[in-house]
Amino acid sequence: MRKTLLSITILLLAALMIATPNFSPQAAAQDSTTLKIWHYESPDGAMGAAWQAAMDKFEELHPEVTIEFESRGFEEIRQTAPMILNSDEVPDVMEYNKGNATAGFLSQNGLLTDLTDVAIEYGWDQILSPGLQTTSRYENGIMGSGQWYGVTNYGEYVMVYYNKDMFAEHGVEVPATFEEWEAAMQTFVDAGITPLSVGATEYPAQHIFYQLVLSQADRDWVNAFELYQGDVDFHDEAFTYAAEKIVDWVERGFISDDATGIPAEDMGVAFTNGEHPMMVSGSWWYGRFMNEIENFEWGTFLWPGNDLHAGSGGNLWVVPANAKNKELAYEFIDITMSPEIQSILGNAGGIPVNADLEQIEDPMVRELISNFNAIIEADGFAFYPDWPAPGYYDILVSGVQELIAGTMSPDEALDFLADPYFEYRETVTD
Amino acid sequence: MAVKSVSLDRGYWVFLLPGAVALLLVIIIPFLINVGISFTAWNGITEPTWIGLDNYQKAAHDKTFWMSFQNNLYIIVAMTIIPTIIGLFLAAFLYDFVANKIGNRVASVFRAGYYLPQILPVAIAGVVWRWILQPRWGVLNWLLDQVGMEPRNWLGDADIAIYSVMGIMVWFQIGYPLVIFMAALQRVDPELYEAASVDGANWLEKFIHITIHQIRPEIFVVVLMTLIHSLKIFAQIFVLTRGGPGRATIVPSYFAYQNFFEKANVGYGATIATIMTVIIILLTVLFINVQSRQELREAA
Numbered sequence: 001m002r003k004t005l006l007s008i009t010i011l012l013l014a015a016l017m018i019a020t021p022n023f024s025p026q027a028a029a030q031d032s033t034t035l036k037i038w039h040y041e042s043p044d045g046a047m048g049a050a051w052q053a054a055m056d057k058f059e060e061l062h063p064e065v066t067i068e069f070e071s072r073g074f075e076e077i078r079q080t081a082p083m084i085l086n087s088d089e090v091p092d093v094m095e096y097n098k099g100n101a102t103a104g105f106l107s108q109n110g111l112l113t114d115l116t117d118v119a120i121e122y123g124w125d126q127i128l129s130p131g132l133q134t135t136s137r138y139e140n141g142i143m144g145s146g147q148w149y150g151v152t153n154y155g156e157y158v159m160v161y162y163n164k165d166m167f168a169e170h171g172v173e174v175p176a177t178f179e180e181w182e183a184a185m186q187t188f189v190d191a192g193i194t195p196l197s198v199g200a201t202e203y204p205a206q207h208i209f210y211q212l213v214l215s216q217a218d219r220d221w222v223n224a225f226e227l228y229q230g231d232v233d234f235h236d237e238a239f240t241y242a243a244e245k246i247v248d249w250v251e252r253g254f255i256s257d258d259a260t261g262i263p264a265e266d267m268g269v270a271f272t273n274g275e276h277p278m279m280v281s282g283s284w285w286y287g288r289f290m291n292e293i294e295n296f297e298w299g300t301f302l303w304p305g306n307d308l309h310a311g312s313g314g315n316l317w318v319v320p321a322n323a324k325n326k327e328l329a330y331e332f333i334d335i336t337m338s339p340e341i342q343s344i345l346g347n348a349g350g351i352p353v354n355a356d357l358e359q360i361e362d363p364m365v366r367e368l369i370s371n372f373n374a375i376i377e378a379d380g381f382a383f384y385p386d387w388p389a390p391g392y393y394d395i396l397v398s399g400v401q402e403l404i405a406g407t408m409s410p411d412e413a414l415d416f417l418a419d420p421y422f423e424y425r426e427t428v429t430d
Numbered sequence: 431m432a433v434k435s436v437s438l439d440r441g442y443w444v445f446l447l448p449g450a451v452a453l454l455l456v457i458i459i460p461f462l463i464n465v466g467i468s469f470t471a472w473n474g475i476t477e478p479t480w481i482g483l484d485n486y487q488k489a490a491h492d493k494t495f496w497m498s499f500q501n502n503l504y505i506i507v508a509m510t511i512i513p514t515i516i517g518l519f520l521a522a523f524l525y526d527f528v529a530n531k532i533g534n535r536v537a538s539v540f541r542a543g544y545y546l547p548q549i550l551p552v553a554i555a556g557v558v559w560r561w562i563l564q565p566r567w568g569v570l571n572w573l574l575d576q577v578g579m580e581p582r583n584w585l586g587d588a589d590i591a592i593y594s595v596m597g598i599m600v601w602f603q604i605g606y607p608l609v610i611f612m613a614a615l616q617r618v619d620p621e622l623y624e625a626a627s628v629d630g631a632n633w634l635e636k637f638i639h640i641t642i643h644q645i646r647p648e649i650f651v652v653v654l655m656t657l658i659h660s661l662k663i664f665a666q667i668f669v670l671t672r673g674g675p676g677r678a679t680i681v682p683s684y685f686a687y688q689n690f691f692e693k694a695n696v697g698y699g700a701t702i703a704t705i706m707t708v709i710i711i712l713l714t715v716l717f718i719n720v721q722s723r724q725e726l727r728e729a730a
Contacts, residue, residue, distance in 0.1 A: 079691050082474055105694065109475040201586065201674060258565040260675040261586020270566065391693030394672070402676035407588045420693070427473075 034066050035328045039095035040074045046287040046350025047154060047314070053344045054336045061335075065328060078102070078393075085111040090320040093329035098135035098150065098316050099387030100143055100226070100428070106318075107149040108141030108428075113319040113326060115148040122334045124151050127354045131376050132313040135383070141428055143387075144227045150316025153336045155351040155372050156283045157311025157381070158207050160304075164297035166193075166277035178215065178305035182254075188277055189253040196249075197276035198259040199267030200404050203386075205246075205259065206396040207310050208280050209403075210385040212242035214308040222308060222382045228425055234418035235411070243410035246403045260401050282311070286368055287349025299364070302371060308382040309375055313353070389424035461707065467700035474696040485701035495702065497677055498685045501592060502661060505681060508596035509603045509660035514652055516600070517607025520544070522637055524608075525615045541612060545605030552602075556669025559598050560585065585671050588678040595670060595679050602666065603659075607652045614645035650721045654714065661710050682706050 037055065041047040055067050070091070081096060085106060096103055106112050119125050119136075125148075128136065132152060139146025162174070170191055175181035185195040198205055214222075216238035224230035233239075249255045262270075264281075271279040272293050279285075280303070289298060303309060317333045319326055335341060342352035343359040351372045360366050375381060386393035399417045402408035408416065468485055472478035489495045529537035547555060562569045563584035571581035584594040618641065626636050642649070664683040667673060673680035673688075682702055690699025 082694065083691075086475060105473075109473070111475065201672070258583040258586055260588070261563075261565040261583040266564065266566070275566075389693075391688060391695070394688060394692060397672075398674060398676045401586075401674055402588070405586075405588045405675050407676055407678070424693075 033064055034068050035093070035325055035332060036068045036070070036091040037093050037332065038070050038072050038077070038091040040072045040077055041095065043071070044288075044291070045284070046345050046348035049348045050154075050341050050345035050350065051336060054332065054341045057335050057341065058332050062328070062331075082106060082109070082111065085320045085322065088322060090322045092323045092325045093317055093319055093332055095315050096150065096318045098143070098152065098312065098314075099384065100138075100141060100228075101387055101390040101392055101424075103135070103150050103316055103318060104138045104141040104143050105390055107138045107147075111321050112149045113321050113323065115151065115319065115330075118330050119148045119151065122330065122337075124148075124334075124337060127337055128152065128313065129376055131379060131381050132353060134381070135313045136316065142228055144223075144229075150318045151333055151337070152313030152316050153333075153342070153353055154314040154345055155311070155353055155376075156314050157309050157351075157372055157375055158211060158280065158282050159300045159302055159309075159371070161271060161279045161281065161285065161289065161298060161300050163271070163274060163277045164299055166274065166296070170277075172277075174299075174301050175304045181304040185254045185278075186252070194256045194276055195254050195278050197267045197271040197279040198255050199262040199264040200259040200397075200401050201262060202264040202397065203393070204264050204267055204281050205255075205400045205404065206385050206393075207282070208255075209242050209246055209396070209400050210310050210382070211280065211303050211306060212245045213238045213385075214310070214382050215303075215306050216241045217308060217382075219308070219379065226383050226387055228388075228428065232421070232425075234414045234421070239414050239417075240410065243403060243413055246400065247406070247410060250404050250406070255404060257404060257406075260405050283351055283368060283372070286365075290349045290362070290364070300368065300371070302375075306380075307378060308380050310384055311372075311375060311381050312383050314351075389421055392420060392424075395420050464700050464707075465704050467697055468704045470697045472696040473694040474690075475694075478697065481697070485698050486705075488698065489701055489705065494677055494680060494685060495682075498673075498680045498682045498702075501679060501681050502663070504592050504596055505599060505663050506657065506660045508599040509663065510653055510656040512596075512600050513603040513656065514607050514649065516604060517611055517652070518642065518649070520604070521608050521611035521615060522641055525612055526633070537612075541605075541609060544608050547602045548605045552665040553669055555602070556666060560670060563594060586675050588675050591671060591675060591678045595667070598670065599660075599663075599666065603656060606656065610648050610652050611645060614648040615641065618644045646724075647721075650717070654717050657713060657717070658710055661706065661713070 035058070039047075039051060041051065043049070043052065055069060059065070059067055077095075078097060081102070082105070084090065096106075103112065125133070128151075132155065134144050136148050136150050136152060137143065137146050138149050166172075166188075167174070170187055170193075172184045172187055173180075175184050188195040196208075198208065220230060221238060224232050246255070250257055267279060267281070268285055268288070270276055272289065274296055286300075317336070319329045319333075323329060337354055339354055339356055339359070342355035346352040346355045346360045346365055346369060347362065349362075349365055349368075351369055355369075357366060357369065360369065386396050389395075395417060399408070399413045402416065403410065403413045467478065469480060469482055470478035471481050471484070524537045524540055528540060563571075565571060565581070565583040565586055568584070570584065574581050582590060585591050622640050622644070623636055626640060631639070662683055663681050664687065667679060667681050667684050668687075671679045673684050683706065686699045686702035686706070688699075689695040689702065693699075
């Protein structure tokens with residue numbers, strides 16, 4: 001008898017345990033004292049440090065609110081965001097990728113909160129220049145105008161990192177033109193050194209490809225490709241030039257053909273170890289290089305000869321449509337926009353959008369920020385090549401790998417890139 | 431008597447119920463939904479649109495789709511054919527030679543060692559293999575360099591990436607046939623070997639005529655299981671190459687995943703998954719048929 005009682009109790013307990021999770025979300029809905037935040041920046045990077053400070057500040061202002069922070073992976077969010085945000089288990093505020101393929105796609109499908117009124121109320125529309133607002137606003141899933149669905153609080157752009165010691169050793173000056181730059185790379189090749197550190201199993205190679213495209217493009221071209229304003233031809237001068245140039249650079253030894261086996265991380269490590277004098281990549285490396293490069297002097301310059309550069313406002317804070325504590329989320333976003341937090345971001349090697357330059361101590365960071373401001377003033381942000389369509393990132397990785405490996409001719413690779421682009425664009429612009 | 435057996439049959443059905451319900455919920459219903467989705471254009475969020483067989487027509491003309499199946503053939507060689515053959519010889523060697531001449535314990539250690547890759551989490555093993563094969567500072571290239579051979583870009587060179595993946599798959603897979611075959615060998619009557627030895631058969635003759643013949647049911651099972659496994663291959667590709675460089679190592683399940691989750695082409699992803707399932711079911715039915723026909727012939 002006792003045994004039966006015991007088993008019944010266990011059974012009941014088990015049934016309860018299965019049933020409870022179904023009740024907890026409803027319970028949390030009434031409970032406005034937790035703020036659930038997700039982001040995927042590393043804790044020692046500039047954004048990670050600044051946002052941690054913002055969370056501390058928020059808790060100071062709202063002692064009654066508990067912050068529930070979860071560190072997520074970039075890849076995880078990139079691949080599963082539509083499914084997570086379509087469920088009940090959403091955070092109140094979340095870092096998310098900008099662009100048509102990501103924030104645009106979600107906004108079009110009603111998964112993100114329209115922040116237009118909030119942005120005006122808090123004055124975010126005054127803080128962010130129109131160039132930076134491009135990635136915050138979406139109309140029918142296409143960025144550039146319309147309602148606010150996200151807010152960025154930092155900037156990023158692609159530049160050339162260089163090893164000053166290696167430049168001095170080989171008598172190479174910082175190049176002012178594209179021709180000078182190619183000549184500089186040739187100097188290193190002649191000395192038996194591969195000039196560019198490139199990782200082609202992930203994003204870096206497609207940024208080089210896109211910078212080459214941009215060298216032959218103008219603002220209208222960018223608007224056509226990224227914002228679907230006008231026709232795009234993948235066999236036009238700009239694309240053809242870039243595809244042929246990649247092949248040319250591999251043949252001349254500017255890019256090593258083993259790059260197809262190198263991930264982004266290893267590219268950065270190779271540059272840090274002084275194996276290559278240059279690396280083309282984004283400002284997200286800056287804070288890390290400040291900490292990790294000890295054996296040589298380094299600096300950066302903008303891609304020589306380009307008016308347009310891959311870059312934009314950084315990732316967005318978005319508020320999921322199913323979020324439970326939207327008001328608190330807005331307040332948290334506003335704290336991350338405050339000059340106080342923005343200065344922390346800048347001092348840690350990030351690019352703030354609302355900082356007092358006087359508050360930035362490091363001269364190198366000041367140079368980084370002033371280069372960024374120069375691009376803003378010249379209206380030079382061309383965004384990133386993988387933005388136009390969901391999953392386009394993988395297509396670009398594959399396509400540029402095929403070019404570097406020589407397994408596709410430039411024409412074939414461009415066709416390979418064209419098909420998925422038009423396939424998605426037609427579904428949006430119909 | 432007849433009445434009793436009917437009531438007995440009815441009694442058994444109750445025990446089948448939990449399994450049947452689970453099968454229905456976890457396999458049959460999702461499969462039917464998946465088939466349904468494959469006839470639609472759907473981004474995973476908004477309402478799906480019915481487009482009939484369009485996705486299947488698209489698959490028929492999609493080069494990447496065909497490439498993924500071609501790569502799958504390589505994976506079958508690496509996960510089914512090679513491990514089964516090596517597993518047979520290795521099991522016979524460990525059983526006949528190591529266990530008999532050196533000791534059972536040594537044979538067990540070897541068996542456990544060969545089985546280890548099956549237990550290791552795929553993600554960890556994959557990351558370690560990527561380190562080993564890293565083109566600049568990977569251990570393999572360092573070793574080759576030490577002995578004066580040319581280093582290679584193992585996973586990054588489109589011409590050899592699939593062979594590198596195949597090599598790793600053999601490593602992953604070898605333990606499974608080995609363990610099954612070694613267990614099977616215990617079942618073989620030693621008198622058969624003794625009789626053959628008396629008749630003057632050498633090791634190879636005994637291996638072919640007795641060992642392989644006697645453990646044929648296990649060989650069938652191993653081939654079938656590894657075949658299904660290799661058709662579904664996903665995790666290893668995901669960790670090692672993501673189908674790259676270019677599309678050199680893309681396989682159907684990864685291609686389906688890309689469409690389903692990353693490109694928001696859920697309908698097309700479902701189509702690829704459906705085609706894969708049909709192929710796996712056909713192969714399994716074919717295989718089991720051949721096996722039971724053979725058993726019948728032997729019985730007769």
